Amino acid sequence: MIKKLLLTPGPIELTPAVRQSLVANSIGHLSPTFTTTFQNALNNTKRLFKTTNGQPIIISGSGTLGWDLFGSNVVNRNDSILLISTGFFSDSFASCLTGYGAKVDKLDAIPGHIVPLKTIQEKLQKNNYKAVVMTQVDTSTAVLNDVQGISQLVKEFSPNSFVVVDGVCSIGCEVFEFDNWNIDYCLTASQKAIGAPPGLSISMVSPRLLKYVMNERDTTDQVTSFYLSFKKWLPIMESCIQGKPSYFATPPVQLILSLDVALKELLDATPRGLDERIEKSSKTSDWFKQQLTKELGLKMIPQDPQYTAHGLTTIYVENPADLIKFLADNGVFIAGPMLKSIPPYARVGHMGVSAWDNDNNQHITRCYELLREYCTTKSKV
Structure with a gap:
């Protein structure tokens, strides 16, 4: 299951x-x-x-x-x-x-x-x-x-x-x-x-x-x-x-x-509390974005890391609906684009437990693995 x-x-x-x-x-x-x-x-x-x-x-x-x-x-x-x-x-x-x-x-x-x-x-x-x-x-x-x-x-x-x-x-x-x-x-x-x-x-x-x-x-x-x-x-x-x-x-x-x-x-669940949670969220976000850009060659919105959120990642994809369906078929639910003024893109959220407990739950790791599978499949078509 x-x-x-x-x-x-x-x-x-x-x-x-x-x-x-x-x-x-x-x-x-x-x-x-x-x-x-x-x-x-x-x-x-x-x-x-x-x-x-x-x-x-x-x-x-x-x-x-x-x-x-x-x-x-x-x-x-x-x-x-x-x-x-x-x-x-x-x-x-x-x-x-x-x-x-x-x-x-x-x-x-x-x-x-x-x-x-x-x-x-x-x-x-x-x-x-x-x-x-x-x-x-x-x-x-x-x-x-x-x-x-x-x-x-x-x-x-x-x-x-x-x-x-x-x-x-x-x-x-x-x-x-x-x-x-x-x-x-x-x-x-x-x-x-x-x-x-x-x-x-x-x-x-x-x-x-x-x-x-x-x-x-x-x-x-x-x-x-x-x-x-x-x-x-x-x-x-x-x-x-x-x-x-x-x-x-x-x-x-x-x-x-x-x-x-x-x-x-x-x-209160960690020694340094909120600051530690925010640092962990940033670490998860940085890892995910680096994997997508360096390993999969995807481009993000925005491209300047100084002005990039740590609670979600937006990536340019040719067919967002196709990607969303592929991930959903494998149990991971992400979101589609909201602005028509930007080329087609998808949005992945990584907030809360999915960010600060990724080492144990492997939520974002699982999403990355599926994105890698999707990109590999598409490149062979």
């Missing part, structure tokens, strides 16, 4: 402990047991983002909901926002903010590349932006943005602008420092490098942004959301992080239980 491996760029393979947490007996969302679990998850989320001052918000939803959280709570009509686009999800974030009335000034990277810092600096020097928005890793291209470098530019040339990051495909497998990089808002989701099932929108909010939302924002002529309101959720999160049960809308209890387990595995 063929072992099936999910190597898409999310959702990802779950560890046995996380899977087991999903079949635990149901508990009440106001029970002491759940309150303690949620408290642990919230505190560990702060550790994950590397922040002491940030406010975590964990609610039902996908990573996409994080865009709406920012749009509904921060964006007013005609706000000027600079958005740095490196692919499909960056563009979608722009569409979301436009829907809230923002005037989005979009800087488009050449497909498979980043927007040069000099270009961003020129924009910041010419315009006043309420926020500068970027995707740390765009899952459609595997481009890794220089979030730290961009944030430094904002601090120097546009210090009043909020720095906003989509970290859905980066948090847990890329270096990210919320406090040290002066980030104001970062969103992610449970089903990628964090290693939990889909269904949780996870955000981190800076004190500066919270002050604006809670005390300074004028919403007189702005339509806002009831469910997504920071003013509704903040007291809940603050209460739970203090170990006190609180209620606004019923949380997904089983998913929070699984998140708690996944975060402990990510942060």
Whole structure:
């Protein structure tokens, strides 16, 4: 029987402990047991983002909901926002903010590349932006943005602008420092490098942004959301992080239980915790990419290793559907292309347990072996 491996760029393979947490007996969302679990998850989320001052918000939803959280709570009509686009999800974030009335000034990277810092600096020097928005890793291209470098530019040339990051495909497998990089808002989701099932929108909010939302924002002529309101959720999160049960809308209890387990595995299961997990993910990514390029002669998007994600690999292939079917027939599931502006390509995810436990599980090794078989077969046709 063929072992099936999910190597898409999310959702990802779950560890046995996380899977087991999903079949635990149901508990009440106001029970002491759940309150303690949620408290642990919230505190560990702060550790994950590397922040002491940030406010975590964990609610039902996908990573996409994080865009709406920012749009509904921060964006007013005609706000000027600079958005740095490196692919499909960056563009979608722009569409979301436009829907809230923002005037989005979009800087488009050449497909498979980043927007040069000099270009961003020129924009910041010419315009006043309420926020500068970027995707740390765009899952459609595997481009890794220089979030730290961009944030430094904002601090120097546009210090009043909020720095906003989509970290859905980066948090847990890329270096990210919320406090040290002066980030104001970062969103992610449970089903990628964090290693939990889909269904949780996870955000981190800076004190500066919270002050604006809670005390300074004028919403007189702005339509806002009831469910997504920071003013509704903040007291809940603050209460739970203090170990006190609180209620606004019923949380997904089983998913929070699984998140708690996944975060402990990510942060505490190794001597150096998160840093060690990220280093291991990078090592697995580097090995996989080197095998594909040096041994199989494949080309990747992007080609500059400095701006290449460590949680997924994108490779040019003549017929992505054929490759995907071949791998699926052998129990390995990857993803196809998302952008028509780039020649045909496929995407292989290696986040969470598939990356940091590859020596034992051999997930990525198995994928490489099948890719080698596929390439060898095609070369003989």
